[in-house]
Amino acid sequence: MGRLTPYPIPPEPPVLRVAELLPSPATRYVAATEELPAYEVSPAPLPVEGSVPVPMAEPGRHPVVFEDARIDPDVQKVLRRLVRHGHEAYLVGGCVRDLLLDRRPKDFDVATSARPEQVRELFRNSRIIGRRFRLVHVLFQGGKVIEVATFRKSPKEDDDGAELLIKSDNVFGEAPEDALRRDFTINALFYDLEANQILDWVGGMEDVRRRVVHTIGDPETRFREDPVRILRALKFAGRLDLGITPDVYDAIVFCREALALAARPRLSEEILRLLRRGQARRTIYLAWETGVLDVLLPELSALLYDADDDGNGAAGRLWRLLDYIDRRTAEDGPLDDTVLWTLLLLEPMKEASDGARDRGAAVADFLEPLIERLAISRRYADGMRRIVTLLPKLSSGRAGRFARTDVFRLAVDVAEAEFVARGENPERIRKLASRGGSRSRRAEN
Ligand code: ATP
Numbered sequence: 359m360g361r362l363t364p365y366p367i368p369p370e371p372p373v374l375r376v377a378e379l380l381p382s383p384a385t386r387y388v389a390a391t392e393e394l395p396a397y398e399v400s401p402a403p404l405p406v407e408g409s410v411p412v413p414m415a416e417p418g419r420h421p422v423v424f425e426d427a428r429i430d431p432d433v434q435k436v437l438r439r440l441v442r443h444g445h446e447a448y449l450v451g452g453c454v455r456d457l458l459l460d461r462r463p464k465d466f467d468v469a470t471s472a473r474p475e476q477v478r479e480l481f482r483n484s485r486i487i488g489r490r491f492r493l494v495h496v497l498f499q500g501g502k503v504i505e506v507a508t509f510r511k512s513p514k515e516d517d518d519g520a521e522l523l524i525k526s527d528n529v530f531g532e533a534p535e536d537a538l539r540r541d542f543t544i545n546a547l548f549y550d551l552e553a554n555q556i557l558d559w560v561g562g563m564e565d566v567r568r569r570v571v572h573t574i575g576d577p578e579t580r581f582r583e584d585p586v587r588i589l590r591a592l593k594f595a596g597r598l599d600l601g602i603t604p605d606v607y608d609a610i611v612f613c614r615e616a617l618a619l620a621a622r623p624r625l626s627e628e629i630l631r632l633l634r635r636g637q638a639r640r641t642i643y644l645a646w647e648t649g650v651l652d653v654l655l656p657e658l659s660a661l662l663y664d665a666d667d668d669g670n671g672a673a674g675r676l677w678r679l680l681d682y683i684d685r686r687t688a689e690d691g692p693l694d695d696t697v698l699w700t701l702l703l704l705e706p707m708k709e710a711s712d713g714a715r716d717r718g719a720a721v722a723d724f725l726e727p728l729i730e731r732l733a734i735s736r737r738y739a740d741g742m743r744r745i746v747t748l749l750p751k752l753s754s755g756r757a758g759r760f761a762r763t764d765v766f767r768l769a770v771d772v773a774e775a776e777f778v779a780r781g782e783n784p785e786r787i788r789k790l791a792s793r794g795g796s797r798s799r800r801a802e803n
């Protein structure tokens with residue numbers, strides 16, 4: 359049985375690598391073998407009926423031993439107790455992917471054959487949550503919550519198939535069905551802790567080895583079912599430095615307009631997730647290059663297309679603002695969400711409000727269509743408006759009565775980023791910050 363610490367990086371080159379392509383916005387993101395202009399993509403083939411694959415009867419079984427300390431001991435307890443009582447139980451989803459890619463998982467999810475009531479009975483400190491799809495939260499010391507979900511299958515198989523967009527997702531199923539309903543092959547690996555085995559119904563191990571994001575089944579079908587998966591593909595490629603296979607890349611470009619059909623609060627949440635984990639620049643670059651940004655935030659993509667920008671204009675500043683987000687995230691953990699939104703939209707907000715008699719009102723007008731399109735919460739929009747109004751005062755070193763408001767610390771971060779993006783020394787802002795308290799910081803979620 360192979361011991362895997364860390365997971366060996368395979369010798370063959372990945373299909374597509376993003377990291378080294380991204381230092382300058384002038385570099386295009388090119389598929390490994392051909393020059394692919396982002397917008398001239400031949401129409402992807404129409405989805406074939408039933409193109410979502412039938413589960414392999416037997417999963418691929420890959421012996422893998424993770425160092426014990428890498429898997430939360432409470433999760434191990436949960437898995438072992440479920441199995442001892444005759445149920446199937448596995449680690450699933452993002453945690454298995456992250457363990458294989460030698461990253462620290464954010465959290466550990468468990469999938470099991472046990473029904474929610476059966477799980478509930480096994481753990482005194484647990485509760486059933488969710489009305490439509492019921493999950494069990496097992497509670498541990500220090501507020502730790504482990505989510506245990508019963509296997510479910512894609513509801514689509516029970517429909518007439520007339521419409522692809524998935525609206526509900528709540529039918530119990532078996533392990534292979536639960537693997538197949540997931541979005542990407544790397545997210546559909548199950549880990550059997552007792553057997554020290556990865557169970558793979560979808561070819562996910564091969565994609566982990568190749569370090570690529572690939573949908574389970576036909577990419578266009580999967581993106582039309584749930585367009586938010588487009589953003590998830592960009593997020594995983596950017597965050598984990600994975601390639602995107604050419605067919606998936608083409609389908610992202612081809613289906614990007616479908617994002618307008620997705621539930622708007624999911625869009626704004628997913629945009630924040632693109633910014634939070636330390637690879638904001640890379641991920642926004644991918645979103646721009648695939649045309650996804652044109653659909654979600656045309657205000658930003660317009661600015662990036664400005665051919666006159668020699669690096670000192672708004673486009674250059676935007677890339678440097680994103681660099682600032684990534685650097686701060688690496689230093690202090692994720693920034694406050696209001697700060698993230700403000701930095702992302704700072705350049706167009708400034709353009710809309712510079713010279714306006716009432717800066718706040720100009721920013722509010724600018725944000726209105728965005729709030730409509732993406733359901734950005736009013737709380738964030740209000741924060742952005744107040745921060746942008748404060749900026750000129752901060753730049754001139756005057757904090758005045760604002761130094762005691764909650765928005766002050768957020769505005770200091772934004773002002774500091776703005777100085778850095780302009781290539782100026784943010785010392786003056788740091789001095790102001792020391793009067794108003796330390797840098798802002800967002801609690802990890
Ligand atoms: P993260 O580290 O960002 O939490 P994750 O892979 O755990 O990444 P989650 O959003 O927590 O992502 O979702 C958990 C799992 O649920 C995913 O790994 C995937 O298998 C499945 N999943 C999530 N969203 C979708 C979706 N839109 N369509 C299909 N499966 C999904």
Ligand code: MG
Pocket residue numbers: 451452464465
């Ligand atoms: Mg997760």
